[in-house]
Amino acid sequence: MTAALALGDDALVLSHRLGEWAGHAPVLEEEVALANIALDLLGQARVLLSLAGDEDELAYLREERAFRNVQLVEQPGGDFAHTIARQLYFSTYQELLYERLARGTGPFAPLAAKAVKEVAYHRDHAEHWTLRLGDGTDESHERMRRGLDALWRFTGELFEPVEGCEVEWPTLHDAWLTRITSVLERATLALPEGPRRGGWAAGAGRQGIHTEPFGRMLAEMQHLHRSHPGATW
Amino acid sequence: MVTPGPSPAPTPPTPPAAPTPSASGTGLTPLEEELLRLAGAVPDPELPMVSLAELGVMRGLRLLGPGRVEVELTPTYTGCPAVETMATDIERVLHDHGVPEVAVRTVLSPPWTTDAISAEGRRKLAESGIAPPAPLDAAAGGGPVPVALAVRCPHCGSTETELLSRFSSTACKALRRCAACGEPFDHFKEL
Structure with a gap:
């Protein structure tokens, strides 16, 4: 089940990255918001990975090269604007993808139909913050711009067809670009320029090629389970 | 076999091999209806002022054989951590009412919506x-x-x-x- 791994790993890895904000978010409300989004994604990951095998084994015992998530979700959180840029790119993509999967008859339709309603709130949250930061102070505008620019090269991979997902990828891409362009315009930000993928690094997460920070993230995520196999609360 | 619980309701008969659907139109036998009512009365673990039935997360209950029941539950959110507590609470209530084997299954489709919360559930939320x-x-x-x-x-x-x-x-x-x-x-x- 390549597709279940791809979608499940996206949700699992981003969930872990968002969880890293616990105790560090700029305000309490945002700490709660990011943790809530992480929880929704973890729920999706559990359903998706269970379609592919044993959820715990898949999450905690696979090596880096066996993960099929896009490289965008494994990128470190950076500052708050950087995290919002990652959320904007990813949640916009995920909502459009789940909308399409929900309309289909494939194995992901029930999960997609349920989760798309949750993801709508994630996307809405990211858009609101993009507007506030982009159309805010010089400092917040600059930080939002930096986050969007830095992650731009990881957005091309989102639209690589995933085997087992009956989705028209080119139209999904066009819808994504239209939506992002409109949000950035309203936020007084420019659409980043430059390549959407890099020859050496970006664009290969679906094939198991990951960026350097991912190994460190996995070490932290998996260490408890590996050190104490079968541990329960 | 199903041992009747302490409920004052009339003792349900031992279910026949092929349960007879009740006349109520739900497709459930009287015993299944009684057990569904008991499971649905379990309070939500995070919002204990409303029951699982009022929250609209009970999807069904089936007697698989003597003393064996399957319950279908739908989560409000995919990652809702309360689902496991709900399942444990349902199992306990049905055990207490004489069903030794209870399997709680989580179903996603059709997705739960806030429209599934009953009028009584809404009233209790507001009151709290x-x-x-x-x-x-x-x-x-x-x-x-x-x-x-x-x-x-x-x-x-x-x-x-x-x-x-x-x-x-x-x-x-x-x-x-x-x-x-x-x-x-x-x-x-x-x-």
């Missing part, structure tokens, strides 16, 4: 200081409701309330504040 969700506009298809839409303060009744955060103490709630009485409150957000 949680603004109930607005009915979904079928045309809008759910999702985030425009901020402009008024949510009434459960404390003083004012419609002058503002959104503080779309995410709050549990996955299903948003945090708002009332401009009239100044109190913050949870709003069960539309899904």
Whole structure:
């Protein structure tokens, strides 16, 4: 089940990255918001990975090269604007993808139909913050711009067809670009320029090629389970 | 075999091999209806003022054989951590009523929506200081409701309330504040 791994790993890895904000978010409300989004994604990951095998084994015992998530979700959180840029790119993509999967008859339709309603709130949250930061102070505008620019090269991979997902990828891409362009315009930000993928690094997460920070993230995520196999609360 | 519980209801007969559907139109046997009522009366672990039936998360109950019951439960949010507690609570209640084997299955389809919360459930939420969700506009298809839409303060009744955060103490709630009485409150957000 390549597709279940791809979608499940996206949700699992981003969930872990968002969880890293616990105790560090700029305000309490945002700490709660990011943790809530992480929880929704973890729920999706559990359903998706269970379609592919044993959820715990898949999450905690696979090596880096066996993960099929896009490289965008494994990128470190950076500052708050950087995290919002990652959320904007990813949640916009995920909502459009789940909308399409929900309309289909494939194995992901029930999960997609349920989760798309949750993801709508994630996307809405990211858009609101993009507007506030982009159309805010010089400092917040600059930080939002930096986050969007830095992650731009990881957005091309989102639209690589995933085997087992009956989705028209080119139209999904066009819808994504239209939506992002409109949000950035309203936020007084420019659409980043430059390549959407890099020859050496970006664009290969679906094939198991990951960026350097991912190994460190996995070490932290998996260490408890590996050190104490079968541990329960 | 099913041992009748301490409930004062008439002792249900031992189910026949092929359960006879009741005349109530639900397709459930009287025993299944009784067990579904018991399971549905379990309070929600995070919002104990409402029962699972009032929350609309009970999807069905089937007697698989003597003393063997399968319950279908749907989560409010995919990652809702309360689902496991709900399952344990349902198992306990049915064990206490003489069903030794209880399997609780989580079903996703059709997805749960806040429209599944009963009128009584909404009343109890409001009474406990949680603004109930607005009915979904079928045309809008759910999702985030425009901020402009008024949510009434459960404390003083004012419609002058503002959104503080779309995410709050549990996955299903948003945090708002009332401009009239100044109190913050949870709003069960539309899904």
